[in-house]
Amino acid sequence: MVEAPSFAVVGHPNRGKSSVVATLSQNDGIAIAMEPGTTRESHAYPLTVDGNTLYTLIDTPGFQRPRKLLAWLEAHSASASDRPETVQAFYNQHRDDPQFHDECELLKPILEQNAGIIYVVDGSVPYSAANEAEMTILQWTGRPSLALINAIGSDDYSDRWENALGQYFRIVRRFNAVTAPFEQHLGLLRGFGQLEARWEQPLTAATDHLEHQRQQRQTDSADLITRALSDMLQLQVTGSIGPTESRSAAKQTLQQRWIDSQRKRERQLRQGVESIYQHHRIQRQEAELHWAGDDDLFGDHSRALWGVSRTHLATAGFGAGAISGVGVDALTLGHSLGAGALLGGIVGAAGSYYYANRLGKWSMGPLRQGHRSVRFGPAADLQFGYIVLGRALNHWYQISHRNHAGRDPVNLATTGEHWISQLGKDDQRQLQSLIQRLCKGTTDGRRHDQWIQTINHTMHAFSQWQQNEATGTSPAQSV
Amino acid sequence: MPHGPLTLLLEFDDQVRRDQTQTALFLHRRDRRYALDCLANQQRPGIAGWLDHVQTRVPATSRPDHDSRLKPWRRLTLLLTPVGALLGMLTMLGLLFYDGNQQINVTVIIGFVALQLLLAVLTTGQALVGWRPWGKLLSSVPRGDDSKRSQIHPMLAQLQPQLAACTAHQMALAFAVAGWLTLIAMVVAQDLAFGWSTTLRTSADAYTGIVQGLAAPWANWLPSAVPSLTLVELTQFFRLSDAVGDNPARYGDWWPFVAMLWLTYAIVPRLLLLVFARLHLRFQARRLLRSHPGRQSLLHRFATPTLDTGSDLTDSGSAPAAPQQQELHALPAGDALVCWAGAGSEVTDIRTRLQQNAKVLVLQAGGTASLNEDQQTITQLAEHDRPAIILCRAWEPPTGELADFIRDTRQQGPANRVIALLPVGGETPLSPASDIQSAQWLRFVERQQDANLWVCALPAAPSAEARHG
Ligand SMILES: Nc1nc2c(ncn2[C@@H]2O[C@H](COP(=O)(O)OP(=O)(O)OP(=O)(O)O)[C@@H](O)[C@H]2O)c(=O)[nH]1
Ligand SMILES: [Mg+2]
Numbered sequence: 001m002v003e004a005p006s007f008a009v010v011g012h013p014n015r016g017k018s019s020v021v022a023t024l025s026q027n028d029g030i031a032i033a034m035e036p037g038t039t040r041e042s043h044a045y046p047l048t049v050d051g052n053t054l055y056t057l058i059d060t061p062g063f064q065r066p067r068k069l070l071a072w073l074e075a076h077s078a079s080a081s082d083r084p085e086t087v088q089a090f091y092n093q094h095r096d097d098p099q100f101h102d103e104c105e106l107l108k109p110i111l112e113q114n115a116g117i118i119y120v121v122d123g124s125v126p127y128s129a130a131n132e133a134e135m136t137i138l139q140w141t142g143r144p145s146l147a148l149i150n151a152i153g154s155d156d157y158s159d160r161w162e163n164a165l166g167q168y169f170r171i172v173r174r175f176n177a178v179t180a181p182f183e184q185h186l187g188l189l190r191g192f193g194q195l196e197a198r199w200e201q202p203l204t205a206a207t208d209h210l211e212h213q214r215q216q217r218q219t220d221s222a223d224l225i226t227r228a229l230s231d232m233l234q235l236q237v238t239g240s241i242g243p244t245e246s247r248s249a250a251k252q253t254l255q256q257r258w259i260d261s262q263r264k265r266e267r268q269l270r271q272g273v274e275s276i277y278q279h280h281r282i283q284r285q286e287a288e289l290h291w292a293g294d295d296d297l298f299g300d301h302s303r304a305l306w307g308v309s310r311t312h313l314a315t316a317g318f319g320a321g322a323i324s325g326v327g328v329d330a331l332t333l334g335h336s337l338g339a340g341a342l343l344g345g346i347v348g349a350a351g352s353y354y355y356a357n358r359l360g361k362w363s364m365g366p367l368r369q370g371h372r373s374v375r376f377g378p379a380a381d382l383q384f385g386y387i388v389l390g391r392a393l394n395h396w397y398q399i400s401h402r403n404h405a406g407r408d409p410v411n412l413a414t415t416g417e418h419w420i421s422q423l424g425k426d427d428q429r430q431l432q433s434l435i436q437r438l439c440k441g442t443t444d445g446r447r448h449d450q451w452i453q454t455i456n457h458t459m460h461a462f463s464q465w466q467q468n469e470a471t472g473t474s475p476a477q478s479v
Numbered sequence: 480m481p482h483g484p485l486t487l488l489l490e491f492d493d494q495v496r497r498d499q500t501q502t503a504l505f506l507h508r509r510d511r512r513y514a515l516d517c518l519a520n521q522q523r524p525g526i527a528g529w530l531d532h533v534q535t536r537v538p539a540t541s542r543p544d545h546d547s548r549l550k551p552w553r554r555l556t557l558l559l560t561p562v563g564a565l566l567g568m569l570t571m572l573g574l575l576f577y578d579g580n581q582q583i584n585v586t587v588i589i590g591f592v593a594l595q596l597l598l599a600v601l602t603t604g605q606a607l608v609g610w611r612p613w614g615k616l617l618s619s620v621p622r623g624d625d626s627k628r629s630q631i632h633p634m635l636a637q638l639q640p641q642l643a644a645c646t647a648h649q650m651a652l653a654f655a656v657a658g659w660l661t662l663i664a665m666v667v668a669q670d671l672a673f674g675w676s677t678t679l680r681t682s683a684d685a686y687t688g689i690v691q692g693l694a695a696p697w698a699n700w701l702p703s704a705v706p707s708l709t710l711v712e713l714t715q716f717f718r719l720s721d722a723v724g725d726n727p728a729r730y731g732d733w734w735p736f737v738a739m740l741w742l743t744y745a746i747v748p749r750l751l752l753l754v755f756a757r758l759h760l761r762f763q764a765r766r767l768l769r770s771h772p773g774r775q776s777l778l779h780r781f782a783t784p785t786l787d788t789g790s791d792l793t794d795s796g797s798a799p800a801a802p803q804q805q806e807l808h809a810l811p812a813g814d815a816l817v818c819w820a821g822a823g824s825e826v827t828d829i830r831t832r833l834q835q836n837a838k839v840l841v842l843q844a845g846g847t848a849s850l851n852e853d854q855q856t857i858t859q860l861a862e863h864d865r866p867a868i869i870l871c872r873a874w875e876p877p878t879g880e881l882a883d884f885i886r887d888t889r890q891q892g893p894a895n896r897v898i899a900l901l902p903v904g905g906e907t908p909l910s911p912a913s914d915i916q917s918a919q920w921l922r923f924v925e926r927q928q929d930a931n932l933w934v935c936a937l938p939a940a941p942s943a944e945a946r947h948g
Contacts, residue, residue: 014876014919025789035919036876045789050515057789064879071850102879125874130820130846153874209786216783220503223776227499275502278790404790448772 005199006044006056006115007192010106012134013037013062015122016150019177019405021045021059024185026278028404036062042105047206054206055192055199058115060106066133069103073140084142087111110141116195117145119169123158124151135168144195146171148188171195177405182214217276217400222455224276225392226448228269229455232262232388233438236377243370251362254376258360263297266388270395277399282410297391306390307383308420313432359384378439385435389455390419393462401466422461422468430454484764485638488771489548490530492634495773507780509533514781524781526774548632556646563650567657575665582674582716582730588737589693592744599651603752606644606759634767641760648753655745662741666734673733674716683712690736697739704735805921807936811897813839814863817856819871819881820846826909833868833901834938844884845871857887866897868935873902873912877923885932899935900924911937 009017013036022030025045031038039061046056063069069090077086091107094100109115117138121131138145147169149158158174165172175188186207193203237258241250274282296302361380365373379385398410420428434451498506513532517524574591577583635642665671675686687708691698694705713729768774816829816839823829830839840863842856860867867888871881885898902920904912912920920934 012876013878027788027790027792029790029793034915035922036878043792045792046787047789048785048787050511050784062876062878065883067845067850067880068883099879128821128846128872128875130875132847209784210788212783213786216779217503275504278504278788449775452772 003114004046004053004055004202005192005196006058006109006113007118008042008058008060008106008109008115009118009120010060010110010138011062011120012122012131013064015062015120016152016177016405017062017120018059020118020120020148020150020175021057022405023177023180023403024189025057026404028279028281028406030059030404032405032407037064037102040102040105042108044109049205049209054202054209055189056113056115058109058113060109061102063106063134063137064102065100066103066137069100070133070137073137077140083140087137087141107141110143115143116192116199117141117143118192119145119147119165120150121147121161121165122152123149123161123174124153124155126157127160127164131164135165139168145169146173146191146195148172149174151176178403180403181401186210218459219452219456220276221273221396221400222452222459224269224272225389225396225459226451226455228265228272228392229385229388229435230438230451232265232379233385233435234378235261235265236375237261238373238375240371240373251374251376254374255360258376259298266297266391269392273392273396274399277402278404279399279402282399297387302387302391303383306387306394308386308418312420312428313382313386380439382432382435382439385438386420389431389435389458393419393459396459397462397466419462419465422465423458424461427454427457427461431458484761484768485549487527487530488634488764488768489632490534491526491768491771491773492632494530494533495771495777498773507783508785510777510780511783511785526768526777529777548635552642552646556649559646559650560653563653564657567654568661570654571658571661571665575662575671577669577672582672582676582714585673585675585690585733585737586677589690589740592740595651595655595745596748599648599748599752602644602647602651603756606640606756609640637767638760638763641756641763644756645753645760648749648756652746652749652753655741655749659738659741659746662734662738666738670731671734672730673737674714674730675711676716683708683715686715687711693740693744694736696743701735701739704739706733706736803925805925805934807917807921808899808933810834810868810901810935810938811866811899811933812836813868813899814865815840815842815860815867817842817844817860817867817869819844819869819884820848820875822870822872822903823906823909825906829870829909832909832940833870835868845880853884854887857884857891860888861892864893864896866899867892868899868901870901870903872906873904873916873920876919882923882927885927885929889929895931897931897933898929899933901935901937903937908940909937 009021011017014034018030018032018039022028022032025047027045030043039059042058042060044056044058046053048054072090073083073086076089077083087107088111091104091111095104097104110117119135119138145168147165149161149165149172151158151174162172162174171191171194173188173191175184180188189203189207189210193200235258237254239250239254239257241247274280359379359381360377363375365375395410402410420431423431431454434454510529513529514524517528522528570591574588575583677686687706690706690711698705710729710732714733810833813835816833816835818824818829818841821843826832829841830837840859842859844853844856848856869881869885871877888898900920902912902916904910904916917934924932924934
């Protein structure tokens, strides 16, 4: 079997080497910081399929003393043909020299594992001839190499860089470690495969697997979202009111429990989705940064963003699923006839309790020895289903499109057109009937597969919508 | 109670439920691993084997008791079977009640058997259709939140029609068998007088036709249990006649027919339907397992290779600590200005811009300069002892080469002179470094542990009149 290719990601300190590796290996645990010399040792990140390595990415420290290294090489080389050996000789000589610790660390994978070279530069700072020493050293190793223009800052000098790099590297590519979409990751990996003929096959295989994995992740997320939606809409809490208790206080406690459970369940869903996409540190970042300020499940903001219009609520179900939903629709219809709008004015002031009160169904048990059992839930307002779903989709979208080099908090803000307009009429109906069924609480999960399908479609629609938002070409269509 | 498929279904469902708390990545690795091991041993990965494989790793306490959830049904069946037997006995005693002046009516027995048969068929039909008249009742039991929610196992809930049919058939079988035994016992212990009677004006001929039709299944091998026309003619009775027969012995001759009737139309169909119900239950359980959402994902995990991108590996490095809050120094007046790596090369009249004396020496080092040129600069610097300023580009991270240069300058020149690093954020025009850029320079200086090495702020640009004045 052919030995799996390795790629050493090298360059000047603080140019995003670790970021490139983090994004490509989907590892958000790699230390990345605005500090030169963050990475002090080489680290290998192999991509394995069933335990067989297809390729390995190696993160390395940056060059600290390239001029000295080059001077040594020039002093010890007799002709152009002995350059690779001279580099090897340098490495042998200085392996234990603290002065060249970083240089030796970065040369190690190149010399010991015959790694290909990925040279990372920052296209947002001006090109400087001082980089030529590094590039010359890399050239001297004689290994196949590719240059990557990353962009840390907002300025753009990449054209100048491209020219300069072109004289040292056969392939020059631009790749923004933080913002590059997934397709570009695959493109870049295929680019790695172009460096040597025998590397093409493993890298093509790897990108196929990665692509497949991404699809699977979406399906897995759809499954999680479906289950959370189902749990949240069907959630019921029961309690009892004692003979001496105030009825409204007891109800409020019960409702608070319901609200807390809902929030907890949503958090659980988010963690699940993050773990599917291998983002393990987002919760911590979020907690630190309090980005969730107006991101409350029961807040006005959520309702405004993810709720659907009353007309949609009242009409989307008509057609195939209408008959099944008549019972629930009576309630919705009440809202659509203006009762909701009337209440809505008061809601703003009374806050989430009042809102939650409308959200769930109350049912009272018989009086037994002075105690009366009360139940709150399942959800009575279809709107709540849309809010839960909208929030889940948004979170999923952000997470699935987040590169592992990203260190900024997740930003969940959106405006404009409602995403549901991207969903086909049939799917809108399916979705409505799904939410209706869940609200009625008469499901046993037998249709789970079909629901996942529906949710999967909504995910596609949501992505489409997000991309339109980003490019500003949202079609004028109202919900 | 059936084992096998049902237990498998329940255990599988439990495992799937438990797996929901695991990460997708772990599940995929575990299951793919199992599938690969199976293939290596030339076996097909299957659900039963998979459960065994997975559950050996589950702590024994959390392992489900084999079919504790079937217990209610089992208990119900155990309870209902003797009840059925008792009822069967009592019913037969009632049917055979003979007060000495009127015969036992065979027509009633035939009717009763027909009713049994009808009920049996209905029970089976209900199980086949999956109709659960009591389903509403069960689902409207107020369910508590999360914990109490799954009192009725959702899989069992779906199998209820079939489970109910099994229990019903078994009870009815006990009923029928007990009835039959009672009949035989009565035949032995008493002399029973059977007769037939109907309000309808049926001739003995027609009645014979009916009973002989009913006896057709055993007519060939048990002719004595087939009532003859004579018997039928002889044993017709009417309520208002008190003719308790001229031939009392003949009234007892009905019993083989009655026994066979009961056996053939009450017991045997029940037995067959019970067997069928059990098979159906197993079939349903298998079908549920096949369509179980967890099974699809499991098979998918078996078939899809695990892909690991190296996302679990951590590197040893961690983000550096922030610099101990250091202020930038004001730029001192110096003797020499070193432009590191070409910094400030495009600035005209750099001395004035930095508010330095016009005689300040401007030197080059680093970047594209050779190491020899660096050394010359150091030698020149050694001849002065007032502060040396090193102008550098803030966005180019301070490297080992700069550290070496500073160290050599210090060693080869006056020991206590101030070396002032001046990182600039832009060159045309010269502009100060941003806070983020300064931070890395401050940390760099901290690492050098040199009290006379400063990071300095860019002096404000001299105003136009100052320049002229
Ligand atoms: N906005 C943006 N920031 C980036 C990008 N790539 C890297 N950065 C930032 O640049 C800084 C340095 O990134 P690292 O990946 O640690 O750089 P490095 O080359 O590994 O640095 P050393 O390990 O110190 O040599 C970090 O603060 C990153 O967040 C990018 O594509 N966009
Ligand atoms: Mg790094």
